[in-house]
Amino acid sequence: MSAIPQERRVVTAIPGPKSQELQARRLSAVAGGVGSVLPVFTARADGGIIEDVDGNRLIDFGSGIAVTTVGASAEAVVRRASAQLADFTHTCFMVTPYEGYVEVCEALAELTPGDHAKKSALFNSGAEAVENAVKIARAYTKRQAVVVFDHGYHGRTNLTMALTAKNMPYKNGFGPFAPEVYRVPVAYGYRWPTGPDNCGPEAAAQAVDQITKQIGPDNVAAIIIEPVLGEGGFIEPAKGFLPAVARFARDNGIVFVADEIQSGFCRTGQWFACEDEGIVPDLITTAKGIAGGLPLSAVTGRAEIMDAAHAGGLGGTYGGNPVACAGALGAIETMREQDLNGKARRIEEVMKRRLSAMAEKFDVIGDIRGRGAMIAIELVKDRATKEPDAGAAGALARACHAEGVLVLTCGTYGNVLRFLPPLVIGEDLLNEGLDVIETALAAV
Numbered sequence: 001m002s003a004i005p006q007e008r009r010v011v012t013a014i015p016g017p018k019s020q021e022l023q024a025r026r027l028s029a030v031a032g033g034v035g036s037v038l039p040v041f042t043a044r045a046d047g048g049i050i051e052d053v054d055g056n057r058l059i060d061f062g063s064g065i066a067v068t069t070v071g072a073s074a075e076a077v078v079r080r081a082s083a084q085l086a087d088f089t090h091t092c093f094m095v096t097p098y099e100g101y102v103e104v105c106e107a108l109a110e111l112t113p114g115d116h117a118k119k120s121a122l123f124n125s126g127a128e129a130v131e132n133a134v135k136i137a138r139a140y141t142k143r144q145a146v147v148v149f150d151h152g153y154h155g156r157t158n159l160t161m162a163l164t165a166k167n168m169p170y171k172n173g174f175g176p177f178a179p180e181v182y183r184v185p186v187a188y189g190y191r192w193p194t195g196p197d198n199c200g201p202e203a204a205a206q207a208v209d210q211i212t213k214q215i216g217p218d219n220v221a222a223i224i225i226e227p228v229l230g231e232g233g234f235i236e237p238a239k240g241f242l243p244a245v246a247r248f249a250r251d252n253g254i255v256f257v258a259d260e261i262q263s264g265f266c267r268t269g270q271w272f273a274c275e276d277e278g279i280v281p282d283l284i285t286t287a288k289g290i291a292g293g294l295p296l297s298a299v300t301g302r303a304e305i306m307d308a309a310h311a312g313g314l315g316g317t318y319g320g321n322p323v324a325c326a327g328a329l330g331a332i333e334t335m336r337e338q339d340l341n342g343k344a345r346r347i348e349e350v351m352k353r354r355l356s357a358m359a360e361k362f363d364v365i366g367d368i369r370g371r372g373a374m375i376a377i378e379l380v381k382d383r384a385t386k387e388p389d390a391g392a393a394g395a396l397a398r399a400c401h402a403e404g405v406l407v408l409t410c411g412t413y414g415n416v417l418r419f420l421p422p423l424v425i426g427e428d429l430l431n432e433g434l435d436v437i438e439t440a441l442a443a444v
């Protein structure tokens with residue numbers, strides 16, 4: 001599969017001496033506002049392994065934040081993107097178009113939920129896709145308000161900062177934010193006061209009530225939600241919540257937008273996470289996993305909505321860059337040929353079995369959740385009070401990093417350890433990564 005040996009190897013301290021040297025250069029040249037989870041400098045990466053400049057091989061449970069689903073140098077991505085690089089790097093689709101862009105839009109129409117007529121527009125980043133979904137929904141509805149949810153994350157640009165829930169580190173000091181953005185409750189089962197079973201319908205009723213009383217449904221252009229909330233803590237909205245919110249949107253002429261930038265493209269064991277409850281969004285935003293690591297994002301949706309913006313109203317110099325489109329076609333080819341939805345479901349099986357056994361031994365694990373290869377544990381000081389334990393999440397992450405397993409944290413309270421392995425990771429590496437997590441749990 002991969003040119004890089006698929007085995008964990010720790011030969012220096014982590015970060016090692018060469019990484020530390022590069023980190024010193026980085027600190028004087030790179031703006032301090034740009035962080036890194038682990039300042040280990042990458043030499044090459046593929047499959048389930050990131051090899052650093054000191055020769056360490058880390059097991060990758062992060063996929064560059066859910067991007068390298070097919071691996072970080074997948075054969076089909078490299079082959080197609082390299083061929084495209086040799087042909088031409090750019091023309092600007094708005095100047096002279098090319099086939100790759102159209103092919104990606106055709107694939108999106110085929111793969112996204114619903115059998116209605118669909119169209120797409122391509123951009124560079126996730127935030128840019130979300131911004132454009134708002135533009136399109138406003139143009140279509142002639143309304144302004146946008147509804148988002150507690151714990152939601154949609155990006156770091158001005159409008160998407162407004163859409164994002166968490167202040168630190170995303171928003172603090174960066175205001176003023178875009179107007180006409182309203183936040184309502186989400187069905188966070190683990191922390192819902194009356195328990196997870198009541199959570200879906202109760203949270204939906206609260207959200208609908210707030211939209212009705214505080215905004216007025218006739219003023220709402222779009223409701224935007226992540227079908228599995230990513231940065232906010234891998235929260236799967238309790239059953240019934242998404243269908244109720246989608247129904248409310250439909251009944252009131254509101255564009256229902258699924259932000260599948262993190263959860264899409266096989267990550268949860270389905271092409272898109274909203275399929276789990278049979279949701280057919282009006283618009284869907286995708287990025288990350290779509291192009292095997294190359295920068296590409298998309299808004300896909302009902303043709304009549306997508307066509308609402310006037311000609312020339314959507315675009316950008318680089319949106320749908322031909323090399324990124326070629327990468328996307330390679331990534332989609334890999335997902336299909338290697339049945340990566342099946343792989344994601346197998347990863348869920350292995351991870352949940354192992355993590356459940358760990359939860360029997362370690363009280364710090366308050367909740368295990370997620371789907372496919374988007375799995376997390378929420379850490380608490382006390383299972384009864386559910387007091388968040390961000391310290392434990394940080395300590396566990398550091399312990400795993402020191403042993404050569406790259407894990408990420410997330411969550412509004414910073415107390416969630418999340419696992420996002422590439423879907424092509426071997427089962428041996430997956431289990432070895434989990435062994436390291438188990439040892440870290442015993443030590444912390």
Ligand code: PLZ
Pocket residue numbers: 065125126127128130153154155156226230231259260261262263287288
């Ligand atoms: N919508 C659901 O997950 C990006 C961001 C990490 P961009 N998530 C990782 C960080 O600290 O910046 C994301 C997402 C969802 C939108 C975005 C934004 O995607 O490609 O980062 O702009």
